[in-house]
Amino acid sequence: MDRCRLLVSAAFALVITFTSCVQAQESAQEGAPVVRVRGTLDKVSPGEIVVRERGTNEIIALATPPSMTLAEVYPIQLDDIRAGSYVGVGAMPQPDGTQRAIAVTVFPDSARGAGEGHRRFDLAPQATMTNATVADVAAAPTGRTLRLRYADGEKAVVVPADAPVVTFRPADRSLLVPGASVSIAARMIDGVPTALRANVGRSGFALPY
Numbered sequence: 001m002d003r004c005r006l007l008v009s010a011a012f013a014l015v016i017t018f019t020s021c022v023q024a025q026e027s028a029q030e031g032a033p034v035v036r037v038r039g040t041l042d043k044v045s046p047g048e049i050v051v052r053e054r055g056t057n058e059i060i061a062l063a064t065p066p067s068m069t070l071a072e073v074y075p076i077q078l079d080d081i082r083a084g085s086y087v088g089v090g091a092m093p094q095p096d097g098t099q100r101a102i103a104v105t106v107f108p109d110s111a112r113g114a115g116e117g118h119r120r121f122d123l124a125p126q127a128t129m130t131n132a133t134v135a136d137v138a139a140a141p142t143g144r145t146l147r148l149r150y151a152d153g154e155k156a157v158v159v160p161a162d163a164p165v166v167t168f169r170p171a172d173r174s175l176l177v178p179g180a181s182v183s184i185a186a187r188m189i190d191g192v193p194t195a196l197r198a199n200v201g202r203s204g205f206a207l208p209y
Contacts, residue, residue, distance in 0.1 A: 034196065036122060036183065036186075037183075039182060041177065043178060044176050044178060048062065048064060049062050062195040063192050063193065064194075064198075065194060065195075069196075070171040071168040071200070072202055073105075073167075073201055073207050074168070076166065076167050078104075078144060078165050080165065080167075081159070081165065083136050085106055086111070086112040087106050087132065088115070089104050089130045089132075090209050091127070091128050092126060092128070097156075098157065104146075108168070115131040116131050117151065117152070118150060121209075130148050132150035132154070134148060134149075143158065143160040143163065144158075144159045145158050175200040180201060180202075181204075183209065
């Protein structure tokens with residue numbers, strides 16, 4: 001795996017961009033930056049996973065310590081979003097000041113309030129992430145318009161009918177199989193690229209981000 005570790009060191013140098021507030025807090029506490037690795041599991045072995053990174057096809061090896069947490073991300077319906085839902089919306093800003101959703105995550109109640117606010121998102125240039133409570137849901141020509149309210153502001157987000165809507169639940173390592181879609185928060189620990197948290201899709205479900 002020496003070549004993989006060289007590749008991941010280069011990837012870590014390139015991928016450090018905008019992170020969530022949770023990742024930023026972890027960075028401040030631990031010293032090493034947290035980065036997001038998105039892709040498909042190429043190999044799985046005790047104590048390590050190998051990810052083929054989305055977009056670049058780079059091969060990245062990550063240690064998987066016992067402390068790593070896992071969540072299964074799975075699809076739900078747009079109609080499952082209602083006033084009072086706590087959501088995270090990846091979106092692109094529009095000329096009229098609204099946001100157009102790339103995908104929506106509906107948080108379970110246990111995660112309500114996580115990462116609240118509006119910020120830039122590392123998925124794509126100009127992309128944003130808004131974690132907020134849905135104040136109201138209105139019909140749009142296709143899809144829905146959500147008014148999102150957070151501590152120091154609000155945003156209007158248009159969610160197209162074909163935008164992925166997902167939620168998540170705790171998972172175990174049985175989901176870590178070759179071919180699984182993953183989104184992993186990782187950092188260098190003692191010189192070793194290490195997975196801290198992994199979101200995983202089951203049975204071929206591709207994570208939206």
